[in-house]
Amino acid sequence: DADVTQTPRNRITKTGKRIMLECSQTKGHDRMYWYRQDPGLGLRLIYYSFDVKDINKGEISDGYSVSRQAQAKFSLSLESAIPNQTALYFCATSDRGARGANVLTFGAGSRLTVL
Amino acid sequence: AQKVTQAQTEISVVEKEDVTLDCVYETRDTTYYLFWYKQPPSGELVFLIRRNSFDEQNEISGRYSWNFQKSTSSFNFTITASQVVDSAVYFCARPRPGANSKLTFGKGITLSVRP
Numbered sequence: 001d002a003d004v005t006q007t008p009r010n011r012i013t014k015t016g017k018r019i020m021l022e023c024s025q026t027k028g029h030d031r032m033y034w035y036r037q038d039p040g041l042g043l044r045l046i047y048y049s050f051d052v053k054d055i056n057k058g059e060i061s062d063g064y065s066v067s068r069q070a071q072a073k074f075s076l077s078l079e080s081a082i083p084n085q086t087a088l089y090f091c092a093t094s095d096r097g098a099r100g101a102n103v104l105t106f107g108a109g110s111r112l113t114v115l
Numbered sequence: 116a117q118k119v120t121q122a123q124t125e126i127s128v129v130e131k132e133d134v135t136l137d138c139v140y141e142t143r144d145t146t147y148y149l150f151w152y153k154q155p156p157s158g159e160l161v162f163l164i165r166r167n168s169f170d171e172q173n174e175i176s177g178r179y180s181w182n183f184q185k186s187t188s189s190f191n192f193t194i195t196a197s198q199v200v201d202s203a204v205y206f207c208a209r210p211r212p213g214a215n216s217k218l219t220f221g222k223g224i225t226l227s228v229r230p
Contacts, residue, residue: 040124042206042220058217090160101148101167104218106160
């Protein structure tokens with residue numbers, strides 16, 4: 001089994017629908033992240049969580065919310081999906097480690113299409 | 116924001132050619148880390164290397180080598196004798212200033228290696 005599992009892997013939905021992307025990890029890491037990838041834009045951070053009680057906005061959090069249900073679970077929600085949220089979404093984890101040195105372990109990605 | 120710039124967007128080479136992927140970063144930190152990640156066609160992101168700013172020695176791992184030059188704020192990646200399996204998108208990344216673990220990614224370079 002993968003260290004970081006994302007579900008669903010692919011999802012097509014309609015504008016206005018609520019969507020949840022789920023992420024679970026077996027790495028035992030405290031830190032979890034949601035990134036979004038768009039062609040030509042690289043990866044951009046949506047939200048991150050350094051422990052179960054800690055939730056922080058990233059650079060593009062508008063239109064998204066997250067829930068850290070447990071150390072191993074971090075879900076991303078789109079309350080009312082819109083077409084420009086069509087993208088590839090990645091969950092990642094890292095341990096605490098030295099400042100700025102943490103290696104991210106990524107899930108396989110969730111491709112979301114909003115029609 | 117302190118950026119990571121990957122000026123090359125797409126590179127196409129013939130198998131066995133050497134290829135260098137450029138990465139230029141901005142920083143006001145005296146200590147920082149730099150990373151390269153690979154995204155093969157299957158989509159997952161794979162960690163390749165992490166380099167501490169204190170260590171300017173070049174790194175070699177098999178056909179892969181990295182040239183870190185603080186004087187030019189560059190952290191370039193060279194693949195020697197490229198192979199078709201090297202075809203992927205390659206991302207350079209660095210942590211955000213003062214932000215433990217939150218990586219800023221470049222826009223990525225798509226490398227195509229033709230047989």
